[in-house]
Amino acid sequence: AAPLRCRRDAEIVCWHLRLAPVAALLAWRLRRPFRVFLHGVEAWNALSPRVRGALARADFFGANSVHTLGRFRAAHPRFAAVPGRVFPLGLSSELDDSVAGQLPPExxxxxxxxxxxxxxxxxxxxxxxxxxxxxVRARHPQLALVLVGSGPGLPRLRKTAEALDLGGSVLFAGGVSDADLSALYRACLAFALLSEGEGFGLVFVEAMARGKPCLATDADAAREVVRNGEDGLIVPPRNAEAAATALLRLVGDPPQAARLGAGARRAVEERFLPSHFRARMAAFMGIGGAAQGER
Known part of the structure; x- marks a missing residue:
């Protein structure tokens, strides 16, 4: 077999922890620096022995949020001394809303x-x-909730909706095309995701790019994307009453919702455009200047 060769200034970049053992082996074979990007729950959950061993060779950690980097270091203190830096995500390409998607007929x-x-x-x-x-529906009976996505939790959520007597006001849309998702983003009153484990929360950026106010919790990285009172609202996790109060503000006060939506669009233009994303990823990879050494 031909020997492995690379440029003298090349570095090995690993974009997912599952690939860390392969990336670490390649870095060892080529005697090159090895950097890893951390995305979310997989970074602070338990690591397999192979991944732990691979990460022990890492020279630098990039992360999509302060939350992710902090939780990774707290969960795996043996890596806390390795240099790291936050590189927030953003839109990977310009929004293309030229294709007219369809809203669910329901x-x-x-x-x-x-x-x-x-x-x-x-x-x-x-x-x-x-x-x-x-x-919220008790005050606004004409309002609907559309949940896009699939997974094994769907039967459990359907049962919850039935127990709450929500009937046809909740639409489980499953997976949808990009065009249909764009149509949903554009037409909704507001976007809500009450997660407590987001490593970043790119769906917030996608909604904000369409000028939509967002509702998130203060338990994860969403608070680094959504700024309370500027482009959305932040509530505690697992608190239906607080979430309902916030949603009522967005639904019942159109001027406030419009102000927050305008702020959301400005936030994307200032922080989350594809040009911002490309520049941050180039910095992570050391293109045009090393990112090494920052904590």
């Missing part, structure tokens, strides 16, 4: 709130959202 023109997530982990907060929505 909406029938009703105003609606939107949530987009994988329906699997309980930390995503969808049960809390359903309980909060039940309180």
């Amino acid at each position: 909406l029938g023109g009703r105003p609606f709130l939107l949530s987009v997530t994988r329906l699997a982990e309980t930390y995503k907060g969808e049960e809390t959202l359903l309980r909060a929505f039940a309180r």
Whole structure:
């Protein structure tokens, strides 16, 4: 086999912890520095022995949020002394809303709130959202809630919606096309995700890019994306009453919702455009200047 070769200034970059053993082996074979990007729950959950061993060779950790980097270091203190830096995510490409997507016909023109997530982990907060929505619907019976996403938690959430007597006001849309998702973002009154385990929360950025106010919790990295009172509202996790109060503010006060939505769009233009994302990722990879040494 031909020997492995690379540029003298090359570094090995690992974008997911599952690939760390392969990246570490490659870095060892090539005698090159090795840096790892941390994304979310996989960074602070238990690590396999192979991944732990691979990370012991890492020279630098990048992370998508202060929350992710902090939880990683707290969960795995042996790596706390390794240099690291936060590189927030952003839109990876310009929004293309030129293709007209379709709203679910079941909406029938009703105003609606939107949530987009994988329906699997309980930390995503969808049960809390359903309980909060039940309180909001008592004041706004014409309002609907659209949940986009699939996963093994769907039967459990359907049962919760039935127990709350939400009937046809909750639409479990499953997976949708990019065009249809764009249409949902554009048409919704507000976006809500009450998770307590987001490593970043790119769905917030996607909603904010369409000028939509967002509701998030103060338990994870969402508070680094959504600024309370500026482009959305922040509430404690697992608190349906607080979430309902916040949603009522967004639904019942259109001028405030419009102000927050305008702030959300400005936030994307100032912090989360594709150009911002590319520059941060180039910095992480050491293109045009090393990121090493920052903590």
